[in-house]
Amino acid sequence: MDATDTRVDEIADGIYRISTFVPGVAAPAGFTFNQFLIDAEEPLLFHTGMRHLFPRVSEAVRRVVPLDQLRWLAFGHVEADECGAMNEFLAVAPRAQVAHGLQGCLVSLDDLADRPPRPLAHGETLDLGGKEVLRRRVLHLNTPHVPHNWEARVLFEETTGTLLCGDLFTHLGNGPPVTDHDLVGPALDAEEVFRQTSCLTAAVETLRSLARLSPATLAVMHGSSYRGDGAAALRALADGYQERFGPEREFAARPSALAGASAPQG
Numbered sequence: 273m274d275a276t277d278t279r280v281d282e283i284a285d286g287i288y289r290i291s292t293f294v295p296g297v298a299a300p301a302g303f304t305f306n307q308f309l310i311d312a313e314e315p316l317l318f319h320t321g322m323r324h325l326f327p328r329v330s331e332a333v334r335r336v337v338p339l340d341q342l343r344w345l346a347f348g349h350v351e352a353d354e355c356g357a358m359n360e361f362l363a364v365a366p367r368a369q370v371a372h373g374l375q376g377c378l379v380s381l382d383d384l385a386d387r388p389p390r391p392l393a394h395g396e397t398l399d400l401g402g403k404e405v406l407r408r409r410v411l412h413l414n415t416p417h418v419p420h421n422w423e424a425r426v427l428f429e430e431t432t433g434t435l436l437c438g439d440l441f442t443h444l445g446n447g448p449p450v451t452d453h454d455l456v457g458p459a460l461d462a463e464e465v466f467r468q469t470s471c472l473t474a475a476v477e478t479l480r481s482l483a484r485l486s487p488a489t490l491a492v493m494h495g496s497s498y499r500g501d502g503a504a505a506l507r508a509l510a511d512g513y514q515e516r517f518g519p520e521r522e523f524a525a526r527p528s529a530l531a532g533a534s535a536p537q538g
Contacts, residue, residue: 274294274295274296276292276293276294276295276446277292278290278291278292278325278328278329278331278332279291279332279449280332280335280336281449281450283308283434283449283450283489283491283497283499284429284432284433284434284488284489284491284499285431285432286310286311286312286406286408286431286432287308287309287310287311287429287432287434287489287491288308288309288311288336289306289307289308289449289450289491289497290306290307290308290309290321290329290332290333291304291305291306291307291449292304292305292306292321292325292328292329293446295446298444298462298465298529301444301445302444302445302446303444303445303494304445304446304447304494304495305321305322305325305353305493305494306319306491306492306493306494306495306497307319307320307321307329307332307333308436308491309333309336309337310400310408310410310429311336311337312400312401312402312408313400313401313402313408314343314344314399314400314401315336315337315341315342315343315344315400316342316343316344316345316346316371316398316400316410317333317342317344317345317346317361318346318347318348318427318436318491319347319348319353319354319355319438319493320345320347320354320355320356320357320358320360320361321353321356321357322352322353322356322357323352323356323357323360325356325357326357326360326361329357330357330360330361330364339361339364339365340364340365340366340367341365341367342361342365342367342368343365343367343368343369343400344368344369344370344371344390344398344400345358345361345362345365345368345369345370345371346370346371346372346410346427346436347372347438348424348425348426348436348437348438348439348493349376349420349421349423349424349425349438349439350376350380350381350384350421350423351421353493354438354493355370358370358384358385359384359385359386362385362386362387363386368387369387369388369389369390370385370387370389370390371389371390371392371398371412372389372390372391372392372423372425373391373392373393373394373412373414373423373425374391374392374393375414375416375422375423376423376425377389377391378391379422379423380423392412393412394412394413394414395411395412395413396411396412397409397410397411397412397430398410398412398427406431407431408429408430408431409429409430409431410427410428410429410430410436411427411428411430412425412427413425413426413427413428413482415478415482416474417470417471417474417475418440418469418470418471418474418475418478418479419438419439419440419442419468419469419470419475420439420468420469420470421470424438426438426440426482428485428487432488432489433485433486433487433488433489433502434487434488434489434490434491435482435485435487435489435490435491435502436491437482437490437491437492437493438493439468439493439494440459440479440490440492440509441455441456441459441490441492441495441498441505441509442459442462442463442466442468442492442493442494442495443455443458443459443461443462443492443494443495443496444458444461444462444465444495445458445495447495447496448496449496449497450489450496450497450498450499451496451497451498451499452498452499452500455490455492455495455496455498455505456505456508456509456512457512458495459495459509459512460509460512460513460516462494462495463513463516463517464516465528465529466528466529466530467526467527467528467529467531468528469513469517471520472513472514472517472518472520472523472524473520475510475513476510476513476514477510479506479507479509479510479513480506480507480510482506483502483503483504483506483507483510484503485502485503486502486503487502487503487506488500488502489502490502490505490506
């Protein structure tokens with residue numbers, strides 16, 4: 273995949289979006305691959321990017337904090353764009369440790385990570401340190417199968433109210449680093465293309481549950497992040513899933529654009 277330059281933008285106080293635009297994915301619109309760096313006493317990188325993007329992403333991280341100061345690596349679920357460069361970061365950041373949900377550690381990361389990961393229980397808070405007024409804490413929340421993968425989860429940074437929501441709200445194109453415009457419509461359009469959400473009923477209920485956090489910023493892995501009424505956006509996405517993709521039986525039969533041509537029917 274040919275990528276354009278990787279850029280760094282502060283989307284909330286001390287939270288940086290690292291974004292690489294790849295025009296060839298979902299052309300002609302293209303697609304962004306984003307990581308999020310929390311600058312704290314114990315810096316946390318959410319998503320590592322794929323291995324071939326490691327030189328770009330690591331250089332971008334270095335613009336904010338020295339690589340050897342990274343303390344935590346985290347991601348939404350186990351896929352190449354979330355954690356493909358996990359071990360490359362562990363190699364250059366000797367203090368760093370992967371922090372993920374217990375299930376993800378047991379089924380994948382205990383074996384895949386070059387250093388033992390830190391398992392987190394649902395609802396557990398990871399303290400990133402700092403003075404009390406600027407103290408950073410992230411809340412770990414399991415979201416199994418939402419939007420996909422058994423070990424899926426999100427993180428909520430409590431000081432700024434930023435929901436690190438991974439593949440939720442995925443959309444196409446190379447938009448601005450952060451927007452206050454509607455993300456729900458573009459996210460539903462992307463769902464038509466990719467068919468990425470595993471369990472429609474589970475997704476709807478999970479989105480409504482996350483809305484109760486009332487996030488002020490949505491740190492979206494693919495596309496622009498969002499600043500505004502995050503609770504309303506999450507509820508609207510849940511409603512949109514139900515309205516556009518129900519009933520679930522019909523939705524489950526729809527192919528993904530990534531699946532290739534369907535086999536001929538005999």
